[in-house]
Amino acid sequence: MFIFIFQTIWLFIDDLAGKGLDVIIIGKFLFYLMPDLTEKVLPLTVLLSSILTFGAFAENYEFAAMKASGISLQRAMLSLIVFVTVLGGVTFFFANTVIPLSQRKIYNLRKNIAKVKPAAVVAEGVFSDFEGMNIKVDEKYGENDRYLKNVIIHIKNQNNINSTVIKSNQGELISSEESDIIQLVLTDGHYYEEVNSKNSKLNYPFAKANFDTYIMNIEIPELNQEDLEAERDISTDKMKNISRLSKDIDSLKTDNYNIVRAFSKNIGTRMGVFTPLEQKDTLTVLSAAMLQKDSIRNAKIVLIKANKQKQDSINKDFLHLFPEWQKMQIMSAAKNSITGVLGSVKGKKDEMQKRYKIYNMHILSLHNKYALAFSCIILFFVGAPLGAIIRKGGLGLPMVVAIILFLIYYFIGVFASNYAKEGNIHPMLGAWVSTMIMLPLGIFLTKRATADKGMMNFGVITDFFKGLFKKKDKTITDDH
Numbered sequence: 001m002f003i004f005i006f007q008t009i010w011l012f013i014d015d016l017a018g019k020g021l022d023v024i025i026i027g028k029f030l031f032y033l034m035p036d037l038t039e040k041v042l043p044l045t046v047l048l049s050s051i052l053t054f055g056a057f058a059e060n061y062e063f064a065a066m067k068a069s070g071i072s073l074q075r076a077m078l079s080l081i082v083f084v085t086v087l088g089g090v091t092f093f094f095a096n097t098v099i100p101l102s103q104r105k106i107y108n109l110r111k112n113i114a115k116v117k118p119a120a121v122v123a124e125g126v127f128s129d130f131e132g133m134n135i136k137v138d139e140k141y142g143e144n145d146r147y148l149k150n151v152i153i154h155i156k157n158q159n160n161i162n163s164t165v166i167k168s169n170q171g172e173l174i175s176s177e178e179s180d181i182i183q184l185v186l187t188d189g190h191y192y193e194e195v196n197s198k199n200s201k202l203n204y205p206f207a208k209a210n211f212d213t214y215i216m217n218i219e220i221p222e223l224n225q226e227d228l229e230a231e232r233d234i235s236t237d238k239m240k241n242i243s244r245l246s247k248d249i250d251s252l253k254t255d256n257y258n259i260v261r262a263f264s265k266n267i268g269t270r271m272g273v274f275t276p277l278e279q280k281d282t283l284t285v286l287s288a289a290m291l292q293k294d295s296i297r298n299a300k301i302v303l304i305k306a307n308k309q310k311q312d313s314i315n316k317d318f319l320h321l322f323p324e325w326q327k328m329q330i331m332s333a334a335k336n337s338i339t340g341v342l343g344s345v346k347g348k349k350d351e352m353q354k355r356y357k358i359y360n361m362h363i364l365s366l367h368n369k370y371a372l373a374f375s376c377i378i379l380f381f382v383g384a385p386l387g388a389i390i391r392k393g394g395l396g397l398p399m400v401v402a403i404i405l406f407l408i409y410y411f412i413g414v415f416a417s418n419y420a421k422e423g424n425i426h427p428m429l430g431a432w433v434s435t436m437i438m439l440p441l442g443i444f445l446t447k448r449a450t451a452d453k454g455m456m457n458f459g460v461i462t463d464f465f466k467g468l469f470k471k472k473d474k475t476i477t478d479d480h
Contacts, residue, residue, distance in 0.1 A: 001034065036099055039095070039372055047406055049383070055397075059391050084376060091376055095373070097241065100240055104239050107239070127152075135153050147170070147171070148173070164191075182218045183216070187213050189210075190210055191214065357421055360427045364420050370431075379405075379438060382441055386405075386449075389448060409434050410434075416434060
């Protein structure tokens with residue numbers, strides 16, 4: 001836990017350092033992050049401790065004494081098996097209850113930091129993202145750094161282009177714990193905005209004004225604005241327990257299906273290519289013909305001819321019916337229509353990829369809670385027989401082996417999770433693949449340790465090659 005806390009500090013060093021935060025707030029922030037670290041710390045702890053314990057037993061010949069007394073390896077492991085099973089249940093409760101609560105605490109703490117110290121999200125001398133705009137100040141001073149000097153603000157429009165610039169000599173950030181709104185009061189400044197006007201004769205129309213006081217109301221921003229959308233998605237599914245995740249998964253699945261179905265219907269209506277052919281008039285004509293001729297045979301002939309004529313009219317090029325200038329109009333309209341449909345499909349595809357990523361992350365979080373509990377049990381059955389096989393205690397070789405195995409387990413889980421989020425593999429597989437890979441390894445090592453065998457039996461391999469070479473030598477001798 002100590003090692004992973006230091007890793008967390010380095011990850012959030014930009015958020016914590018130089019923001020004027022006291023030690024108590026930083027301590028709370030790290031304390032609330034500790035439950036989330038158990039997903040990495042607990043499997044490594046179980047693996048390392050089991051290797052150290054059983055490695056020390058084997059090194060001190062305690063297993064030999066147990067076997068001489070008639071105690072098998074499974075019986076020696078029985079009490080720890082019960083303990084690890086109980087630990088898995090506690091881990092599941094922890095992942096389902098404590099970790100979502102800690103994530104909500106972190107979210108609220110970051111919002112409270114922005115309320116109490118809104119200047120914490122603004123760094124001196126550089127442009128900082130501040131809820132849809134970029135702000136730069138030369139100096140912060142006063143209580144909670146609420147007063148700003150030489151403020152420059154770039155505000156983005158709907159197309160994510162900086163269209164508005166505000167410069168002010170002085171600024172003040174006003175906030176309270178009861179409100180989610182921050183007031184930015186600017187004094188003695190200038191306002192410049194580019195104007196998008198089609199009727200204006202000017203090539204670059206703009207609006208410019210001087211002001212004595214300018215007040216902006218800003219929603220509470222996050223402490224870390226980088227990759228905001230992904231951060232919100234990740235924190236949202238981690239804040240939920242299994243019951244809430246199950247409900248949201250069903251809701252997201254239904255919503256995504258309805259959106260795709262409505263969009264498909266809309267595209268079909270716009271293009272008209274999926275509109276079914278009207279059969280009513282043809283049947284009416286055929287019925288009239290059947291009544292008039294009063295012959296089933298003649299009706300079949302009429303039906304065949306009608307279908308053939310209809311097919312010929314569909315396959316026949318209709319452009320020759322129009323003059324040349326009208327052909328160009330028809331082709332241009334068709335091209336514009338196809339371009340518009342393709343643009344709509346591309347935009348909807350990007351939207352659905354984001355929605356399905358959120359859906360996949362919910363499924364992944366749901367199964368991760370179960371996989372974490374089972375990983376503790378399975379890694380125990382990897383570490384305990386491995387310690388008995390290598391017969392080394394202490395923090396030397398067991399530590400190296402444990403770290404190598406954990407890195408394999410961890411990186412497989414990371415890669416599988418990333419693939420699952422993008423929809424390349426099923427999210428359930430992404431949560432379980434690393435644990436399932438360790439399962440056969442645990443079975444193999446347990447069998448080897450129970451039979452009092454080493455890690456690998458290289459004698460079989462050497463005997464195979466020795467026998468192979470003996471056969472070759474015998475064949476050569478017989479030929480001579």
